[in-house]
Amino acid sequence: MNREELFDKFLQRSLTRPQAEELKRLLRDDPAAGRALVEHINEASLVVRVGSQLQSLPTAAAQVTELRSREWVSGRARRRVAFWKWAALAAGLAALALAARSLFPIARTLRATVVASNGEVAVLRAEKSVPAETGLHLQQGDIVQVGQPGRAVVVFDGEATRAELQGGGQVKFSASRRGKRLELLQGALEAAVAPQPKGRPMILSTLHAEARVVGTRLLLASEVSSTRLEVSDGAVEFTRRSDGQSLLVKNGFTAIASPNTEFCALPFLPAPWRSQDIGAVGLHGQARFDGTAFRVRGAGQDTCCRKDQFHFLYQTLDGDGEIRACVREVEFTDPEAKAVVMIRQSLKTASPQVSLGLLASGGLELEHRARLESRLERPGHAGTPSWLRLVRQADVITAYQSTDGSNWTSVGSHTVPMSEEVYVGLGVTSFNHSALSTSLFDNVSVLPLAAPAAPAAPN
Incomplete structure (x- = not known):
């Protein structure tokens, strides 16, 4: 499309988005294009069109049309034509100003404040x-950077919107007449909008x-090759940049944008898994499944002594059985932070239980609570990844550890009486x-567990 056609479509307010972007580039890259647009608007044949588009100067447009049709040549007529030409020029400049306002949004003042920060935050x-x-007012284009471990909370003035940036993250804050914009450069961002x-x-x-948010609670995490969105309340329009495909992610669902992953919304947890905090944890935890792995976040002061404090991802198990899992990562919030596999009687904080955990410091920890107070054993050291396994046979629960998921080593067993139905799953505590x-x-x-084979009948 040539320049004149773009100008005509602009005056008719019929530019498509690609055409608007083309006009934007033209006006930005070619200084003569702005002058040409004004001259184009100033032509007498376009005066009436400009006047009707801007809904201004209707009388002027009509008078200029009448002047042209009757071809007045008197001095008074020439003066009136000149006057309306200047009016047309003013109208053209006003249209150009409107175009600039539409194509180049005026930056608004960013009204956001740092209200909490832990660790190295700059x-x-x-x-x-x-x-x-705390109390620092952000400016347009500021980048908030959080060290590992660390945390920063930013609120927007005059509304209940807050953004929490987790350790290792970077976010750029800006605002325009089109709305607020947060560019997650790395790490994870949790927001209530x-x-x-x-x-x-x-x-x-x-x-x-890109996620377009009208009002919701969400988590956005940017990794090397993908971006993960989790929506806890409301709904978010999520667009993958590589192909422009969009989908609506609703409350309780997650989606991953990556060239090598199916772009779809999945529930946080597949059946029959559920999760909840056990005990007085301080901060609410959560558990998510991304189609391959479970990501569990928990606070609390350990799973020992008389009361447990952790986040538990679980399902029920009737009778004898086992749970096994590979621990790929344990975030270091404390040397005693740990990830465990567990079998427990109930979801109460002081329930009888047996658990095998991997500490953030690398140690293995086997714990059991038969009645009131738990007992700890530290049978060795293991880094990540590490495979953990618990096997229940009647009241005896045996713990195993492996480096490859095939060759298992027993690290201890305990007798802990429980009912037929127990809770079995994965736990995380931050200590x-x-x-x-x-x-x-x-x-x-x-x-x-498979039932033992019946003895062969005698011949």
């Missing part, structure tokens, strides 16, 4: 680093995807009431 501003102290003005959603973007630790489990399976 704001990168105009190539300088500013300490992210209040209802936004109509036509001005909050945009959360990463290298791989810190004010921090969440995340662990990654895959190759998870819960299986009943």
Whole structure:
């Protein structure tokens, strides 16, 4: 499409989005294009069209048309024609201003404040680093950077919108007449977004995807080759950048944008798995399944002594059976933070239980509570990945560890009487009431034990 056709479509307000972008580039890259647009608008044949488009100067347009049709040549007529030409020029400039306002949104003042920060948190501003102290007002284009471990919370003034950036993350904050924009450069961002003005959603973007948020609670995590979205409340339009495909992710669902992953919304947890906090944990945990692995986040002060405090991902098991899982990651919030496989009588904090865990410091920990107080054993040291397994036979529960998931070594067994139905699953504790630790489990399976074969009948 040539330049004149773009100008005509602009005056008719019929530009498509690609055409608007083309006009935007033209006006930005070619200074003569702006002058040409004004001259185009100033032509007498377009005066009436400009006047009707802007809904202004209707009398002027009619008078110029009448003047042209009757071809007045008197001095008074020439003066009136000149006057209306200047009016047409003014109208053209006004149209150009409207175009600039539409194509180049005016930056609005960013109204956001750092209200909490833990660990090493800084704001990168105009190539300088500013300490992210509580009460710091962010400016347009500021990048909030959080060290590992660490945490920063930013709220937007005048509304209930808050964004929590987790350790190792970077987020760039900006605002325009089209709405707020948070660009997640790396790490994970958890946000609770209040209802936004109509036509001005909050945009959360990463290298791989873009989320348009009207009002919801969500988690957005940017990794090397993918971006993960989790929606805890409301709904989010999620767009994959590689092909422009979009989908609506609703409450209780997650989606991953990656070139090598099916782009679809999946429930947080597949049946029959469920999760909840056990005991007074300090911060609410959560568990998610991404189609391959379980990601469990938990706080609390360990799973020992008289009361447990952790986040538990579980299902029920009737009778004899086993659980096995590979622990891929244990986030270091404390040397005693750990990821466990567990069998327990109930979901109460002081329930009888047996668990085998991998500490963030690398140690193995076998724990059991038959009645009131648990007992701990530390049978060795293992790094990640590490395969853990518990086998229940009647009241005896035996723990195993493996480096490959095939060759198992027993690390101990305990007799803990429980009812026929028990709870079996994965647990995470941060050993810190004010921090969440995340662990990654895959190759998870819960299986009943096969009944022993009946003895062969004598011949």
